[in-house]
Amino acid sequence: MRSLARWTALVLTAALFLLPFAVLVAKGWPALADVFTYKEIPFARSLLNSAVVAIAQTVGQVVLCSLAGYGLARIPYRHAAKVLYAVVATLMVPTAVTFVPSFVVVSSLGWLSDLRGLVVPGLFSAVNVFLFRQYFLDFPVPLEEAGRLDGLSRWGVYWRVVVPNSTAFLAAIAVIDFIGSWNQFLWPLVIAQDSSTWTVQVALSGLLTAQNPKTTLLFAAATVSILPIILVFTVLQRYLVRGISETGLGGQ
C-alpha cells in the first residue's frame, strides 16, 4: 500500500516535470524549419554565437582554472597562501552583483557587441580554481613522484600524469561550465547590444518581450535552443551528477 502511494507520487511528479518540455516541443514542432529563415531576428547567427561562446568559455575555463588550481595545490611558493586568499575572497562577491563594474571595464576595452566581451571576462572563475585545488590536493602524490623520477618537469607531470588521471573530474567541471555558459542571460544581454552578437538566450528574450510575440515561432526557436544542451546533458550526465554531488557546483 505504501509502495503504491510512493509510485503514484513518483510518476505524477515525473509527469509534472516533463510537462513543460512536452508543451515546448508540441507547440514548436510545426515551425521548426521556419526558425532559420525568419528575418526579423538573426536566429541562426545567435545559435552560432552561443556555440562559439560556450565552447570557448568551457575550454578556456577548464584550462586556466585547472592550471591555477594545480599550482596552488602543489607548487611550493612562499606567498601561495596569500594568493589563495585573494582568490577565495572574491567568492563572497557574486559575479551577478558586479555586472555594472564589469560592464564598465569591458566597455573601456572596446569589447561591447564583441564576442571577446562575452567570452573573456567569464573565463576567470574563482569557484573553479578553488574546486580544482581541492581536487588536486587529494591527487595521489606517489603517482606524481613516479613521474618526477622518470625525469618529467613540473609541467610534464601535470600534462602527462595528472591530467590523464583526472579526466572524470575535468569532464564534470566542463559540463557544468558548458551548461552555465549556454544558458547565461544577464551578461550577454548587457554586452551584446548589436543583434549580430546576440546569443541564443538574448534572441529568444527579444522575441518573447516583443510586441505581439509570434507564439509558434517562439516555441520552435526555444526547442532548437535546448536541443544541444539536452544532448550534452544526456551523454555526459554521469559526470554532471558526480560533479554536482561531490562539489555542489552549478547552483545557477
Next chain:
Amino acid sequence: MRAIVKRANSRNTLVFWLFVGPFAIGLLLFTYVPITWSAYLSMFDARNTVTPTEFVGLANYIDILTDRAFLDSIGTFTVFAAFIVPTTVVLSLALALLVNQVTWARAFFRSVYFLPFACSYVVASLVWKMSLFPGVDSGIANTVLGWFGADPEAWIGTVEPPLYWVVLVTARLWLQLGFYMLLFIAALQRIPTHLYEAAWIDGASTGWQSFRHITLPGLRGALVAVLTLNLINAYQAFDEFYNILGDARGYPPFARPPLVYLYYTSLGSGGQDLGRGSAGAVVLALVIALATLLSGRVFRRPT
C-alpha cells in the same frame, strides 16, 4: 647548499606563476579592477560616462539608500526568498527521499527530476508566460482551475493578490529542484546504513523516529549548503523576472528584485547612471558579503 636551496626556490616561484599567472592576471583585470573602479565611480557623477570628472562624495549612496525603488527591491527580494527558500528545501528533500527509497528505475526518476537543470531561465520563462500561465482561458493553469469550477486568473497581470509570485516561484522551483535534490541524495548516501539498523534494534519503530534522529542530523551539512546557495541565487534573480514580467512596454513598477533595479538604473534605456549603479552594486555586494560571513558564523558546527 644555501645557493642550491635559493635557486630551487626561485625556480619554484617561476613555475608557480607559470601555472597561476594567467588566471591571476584575469582575476585582477576582470574582478579586482571592476570592483575598485566601481567604488571610484560610485563617488562621481557618472551619467553616460566611465571617466567622470565631477566628484560628488557620498551623494550617490545617499541617493540610492533614500530611493524608494531601491528599498522596494530589497523588499521584493525578501518576499521572493520567503517563498522560494522553504519550498525549495522541503520539496527537494522530499524528492531526494522519494528517489532514494526506490530500487527500480531510480536513475530514470533522478534524471527526469534533474532534466530542467539543463534548461535556461529564458526558455522556462517562455513556457510559463505563454503556455502555463498566460492569463487566458486556454492556458494550462486556467484549464486546470476550470476542472475544479474555479474562475480563470490573469496570473502575471494580477497584483491584488499578487498572483505573479505563483508564476515566478513555480518556474524557479521547476528549474532548480533537481539540482538541490542531487545535493540531498549525495548526503543521504553518506549516512551509514548501520545507524538505521542499530536504531531498528534499539526499537525505533516508526520511520519518523529514524528520520528525526538519524536522517535529519546526517543532512545538516547539505541543509546549510542548500539554504545558502538558494539564498545567494535568489538574491541574484534576474532572468525570469525580466522575461516573465517585462514586455514591449517595459517592466512593471512592482516586483523588481535588486539586479533588475540595478539593470534599469545603470544600463537601462532611461539613461546610464553608472555612478548610482556602482553605488548600488557596492551596497548589494556588501550586503551579501556580510550575510555570507554571518551565515558562516551561525551555521558553524558546534563541535
